[in-house]
Amino acid sequence: MNEDEKILLLSFIGYWIVLFILTVKSKNKIKTGLLNLSIHIVYSSYFLYGLYGRSQGGTALAWFLYLLFIIWIHTIINLGQVVYNIIKTRRK
Numbered sequence: 001m002n003e004d005e006k007i008l009l010l011s012f013i014g015y016w017i018v019l020f021i022l023t024v025k026s027k028n029k030i031k032t033g034l035l036n037l038s039i040h041i042v043y044s045s046y047f048l049y050g051l052y053g054r055s056q057g058g059t060a061l062a063w064f065l066y067l068l069f070i071i072w073i074h075t076i077i078n079l080g081q082v083v084y085n086i087i088k089t090r091r092k
Helices: 003-025 029-053 060-091
Strands: none
Touching: 003 029, 003 060, 029 060
16 A cells, blocks of 8 residues: 555545544434435545546546545534534533
């Protein structure tokens, strides 16, 4: 396993941990989990296919960076929702 794959694996694991926490803290657990997981599967499969199947002539770096960027953005958005849910429940 090279360094790029380790970074990608850590990004996926970080996202899954945040998604698990968001699903546990959410009111509608099934809807939240399925919606985020389906979005994650769609963009991950697209970018992973591009990374491993269509990376010719040095485009692998672009596919890799796009995938990391979208995973991190999705993680930050979900982390914001977790923080919002925690703050909202503490006020009640």
